[in-house]
Amino acid sequence: xIVNRKKLNWVxxxxxxxxxxxLAITWKHFQRSLLGKGVITMQYPEEKWDAHLPEWYRGAxxxxxxxxxxxxxxxxxxxxxICPPRAITIEPMEIPEGDPWRKVEKAPRxxxxxxxxxxxxxxCEEVCPEQAIFLRKDYSITGLNRNExxxxxxxxxxxxxxxxxxxxKWNEKK
Amino acid sequence: MDVSNFISQFFxxxxxxxxxxxxxxxxxxTGFLIWTTLLKSALLLVIILGLVSYTVYAERRVSALIQDRxxxxxxxxxxxxxxxxxxxxxxxxxxxxxxxxxxxxFRLASKLAMVPPVLxxxxxxxxxxxxGVPMTIAxxxxxxxxxxxxxxxxxxxxxxxxxxxxxxxPFLGGIRSSxxxxxxxxxxxxxxxxxxxxxGSLNLNQIVQYQIVHGWMIAPFWPQGMSLDTLLHPLxxxxxxxxxxxxxxxxxxIPLFISFILFFISMFAETxxxxxxxxxxxxxxxxxxxxxxxxxxxxxxxxxxxxxxxxGAGVITTLFLGGWSLPLVPDGSHGxxxxxxxxxxxxAKVIVILFVxxxxxxxxxxxxxxxxxxxxxxxxxxxxxxxxxxxxxxLTYVKR
Numbered sequence: 001x002i003v004n005r006k007k008l009n010w011v012x013x014x015x016x017x018x019x020x021x022x023l024a025i026t027w028k029h030f031q032r033s034l035l036g037k038g039v040i041t042m043q044y045p046e047e048k049w050d051a052h053l054p055e056w057y058r059g060a061x062x063x064x065x066x067x068x069x070x071x072x073x074x075x076x077x078x079x080x081x082i083c084p085p086r087a088i089t090i091e092p093m094e095i096p097e098g099d100p101w102r103k104v105e106k107a108p109r110x111x112x113x114x115x116x117x118x119x120x121x122x123x124c125e126e127v128c129p130e131q132a133i134f135l136r137k138d139y140s141i142t143g144l145n146r147n148e149x150x151x152x153x154x155x156x157x158x159x160x161x162x163x164x165x166x167x168x169k170w171n172e173k174k
Numbered sequence: 175m176d177v178s179n180f181i182s183q184f185f186x187x188x189x190x191x192x193x194x195x196x197x198x199x200x201x202x203x204t205g206f207l208i209w210t211t212l213l214k215s216a217l218l219l220v221i222i223l224g225l226v227s228y229t230v231y232a233e234r235r236v237s238a239l240i241q242d243r244x245x246x247x248x249x250x251x252x253x254x255x256x257x258x259x260x261x262x263x264x265x266x267x268x269x270x271x272x273x274x275x276x277x278x279x280f281r282l283a284s285k286l287a288m289v290p291p292v293l294x295x296x297x298x299x300x301x302x303x304x305x306g307v308p309m310t311i312a313x314x315x316x317x318x319x320x321x322x323x324x325x326x327x328x329x330x331x332x333x334x335x336x337x338x339x340x341x342x343x344p345f346l347g348g349i350r351s352s353x354x355x356x357x358x359x360x361x362x363x364x365x366x367x368x369x370x371x372x373x374g375s376l377n378l379n380q381i382v383q384y385q386i387v388h389g390w391m392i393a394p395f396w397p398q399g400m401s402l403d404t405l406l407h408p409l410x411x412x413x414x415x416x417x418x419x420x421x422x423x424x425x426x427x428i429p430l431f432i433s434f435i436l437f438f439i440s441m442f443a444e445t446x447x448x449x450x451x452x453x454x455x456x457x458x459x460x461x462x463x464x465x466x467x468x469x470x471x472x473x474x475x476x477x478x479x480x481x482x483x484x485x486g487a488g489v490i491t492t493l494f495l496g497g498w499s500l501p502l503v504p505d506g507s508h509g510x511x512x513x514x515x516x517x518x519x520x521x522a523k524v525i526v527i528l529f530v531x532x533x534x535x536x537x538x539x540x541x542x543x544x545x546x547x548x549x550x551x552x553x554x555x556x557x558x559x560x561x562x563x564x565x566x567x568x569l570t571y572v573k574r
Contacts, residue, residue: 022537026240030533033239041244 053137058122060138061113062160063153064131066168071157072132075106079124079133087117088124104170111156115141116149131166210307218295218311225521226480227257233532240536267469272339275466279338284464284471287331287478293324294485299379301498301517302505309498309517310379317378318370321489322363325444328482329355332446332453332463335475339466347462350543351446351453357550358443358450364558365436368429368565369493382497386505390496392434393427422572429565434494436558441486443546446479447531449538450546487527488520495523 011017032038042049053059065071075092093109095102124133138159143149151159182190199205231246231253238245246253271277297317301309314320329351336348369391370376373384385391443450454462464475491497498520499505504512541549 019538023533026533026537029242030236030240033242033244038242039239039244040242 049139050137057137057139058120058135060115060120060136060141060151060159061118061122061124061133061156062136062138063111063156064134064160064163064166065157066166067162067164068168069162070101070104070170071107072130072163072166073108073111074104074130074132075108076129078127078129082123082127084121084123085117085119087114087119088112089114101170103173108153111153113151113156114146114149115143115151116146130169131163134160134163136160211311214307214309214311215296218300219292221521222292222295222481222484223477225484225524226477227261229480229483229528230260230476231257232528233535236529236532237536240533261473264469264473269469269471272341272466274340276338276340279334280466281471283331283335283338284467284474284478285331286334287328288474288481289478290324290328290331291478291481291485294321295481295488297321297378298485298488298492299382299497300488300520302513303507304510304513304517306507308379309513313377313379315375315377318366318376318381318493321378321485322359322366325482325485325489326355326359328478331475331478335463335467336453339463341466343459343461343465344463347453347455347459347465350455350459351463354443354450354452354546354550357547358440358554361436361550361554361558362440362444364555364562365433365440366493367558367562368426368433371562371565371569372426372430378492378497382492382499385496386499388423391430391494420573422568425568425572426565429561429568430494432557432561432564436554436561437494438490440554441490442531442534443550445482445486445531447483448535449541451540452543452546455540483528483531484524487524487531490527491520491523495527 029038063071063073075090077090077092080086080088080090089110089112090108091110092106095104095107101107120135122135125135136159141149141151185193200209234256235245235247235253246256249255249259271280296311297314297320299308299310299313303309332351333348336344336346336351339345369381373381375381375384442448446453452462453459454464459465464472467475498516500516500519503515503519505516
């Protein structure tokens with residue numbers, strides 16, 4: 001497509017009116033920012049995104065417990081298999097004799113998520129048949145070395161906390 | 175009791191005579207000139223270096239505000255200690271010289287970029303007088319010529335840096351700088367000639383004195399003998415204007431205003447500021463001539479650039495905006511307070527111009543290379559020459 005350039009008259013070709021117009025625009029921005037209007041910069045460490053995050057935000061993956069204090073994970077290892085960057089490592093364990101939830105049979109002895117590898121894709125949450133793993137709103141995961149970046153089971157439960165309103169599919173089973 | 179007799183009790187006669195002769199030496203005309211000049215130089219250097227670091231800070235804050243951001247506001251209240259942090263960072267970094275660079279010229283270039291702008295400051299009258307000492311380091315009769323000559327030397331630093339870095343981007347920056355200089359330096363110097371014709375002197379002090387009497391060069395309508403008393407009486411004010419006004423003084427304003435515009439725009443090219451920052455051009459040349467520099471080598475270029483900005487603003491202030499004078503404000507001969515006020519007025523004007531420099535930087539995009547050449551050769555040069563003839567015609571044929 002050929003765009004015909006508009007022929008400029010001599011005032012326009014001086015460019016000075018355009019430059020003064022430009023200066024007026026930048027001055028308007030300067031004045032507005034000086035009065036504190038128009039600046040939307042967030043003062044990061046003091047102000048955080050937390051309050052602005054949507055309900056469906058995909059932050060760090062965490063493990064949750066239900067209202068009865070039972071850990072939801074049954075160590076089926078589906079999340080471990082589906083995890084694209086292979087960030088999850090689970091070591092299953094048999095639930096010992098005498099435990100009220102003995103009928104569930106399995107629980108994780110160790111549940112490690114390497115946050116240096118996690119890509120926050122949310123496939124683990126999607127694949128979980130037990131509603132045990134959820135991506136919560138923590139996004140600022142830091143560590144001084146690779147080992148510190150691995151979230152162990154305790155850390156995962158600490159971040160996940162208690163999730164209510166889930167299905168209790170083991171309660172009716174004998 | 176005489177003070178000198180009282181003090182002399184504490185010294186042996188020989189030591190006292192030495193002290194007395196030293197004192198006489200200090201207060202003799204030559205001695206007085208030497209130590210006051212040294213003191214003035216040190217004072218000005220301290221002021222300028224402080225101003226430079228805070229110009230960098232202002233540049234960052236103002237540009238941020240223009241772009242609806244906040245800019246550095248962490249170090250100290252509102253980020254006011256940011257320049258200190260920057261200086262510490264630059265001092266502690268490794269001073270790296272590329273293996274293929276020519277070491278001697280590479281190191282020399284950064285100094286050459288810093289020294290000329292500082293030298294320019296030497297002739298600027300930055301105040302009237304303080305305790306009877308004129309606030310100019312050197313009041314030379316070729317002042318304006320000296321300014322033009324020295325400020326064009328700073329291009330050598332850039333060209334040398336570009337060549338000695340032995341790297342393609344600095345090289346391009348150096349070449350651009352040298353050809354840019356050729357195209358704007360002509361109009362820079364020629365645009366000042368109407369002022370010299372009007373004042374009849376190249377001495378910057380005399381140019382300032384002329385502006386005190388006749389009004390600033392960008393609006394030379396100030397009636398002679400104006401004071402607070404005449405300002406309060408409308409009739410006397412009218413009379414003063416009638417007495418001081420003539421067709422020539424109104425008409426001479428036209429070439430002087432054209433001079434101001436030409437000089438101001440050329441100053442942007444002189445100080446390598448946008449819209450003429452072709453030698454640096456971050457986006458095209460990765461910083462241009464100072465790409466290969468680090469640590470203090472880079473800091474010297476940076477300091478030199480901002481000192482050049484301040485010196486340029488000082489020259490514009492002195493030549494067009496009345497220097498240290500403000501209407502109705504007396505000069506330093508009326509007491510040290512007014513001397514300080516005059517210095518403050520000078521730096522206030524400089525700061526306003528520095529703000530305009532920064533403001534323009536975030537308004538106008540960079541010129542293309544050929545556009546700058548065209549502007550310099552086809553437009554500014556002709557306009558400056560025509561302007562000289564216009565001023566000459568007005569000064570010769572219009573009744574004063």
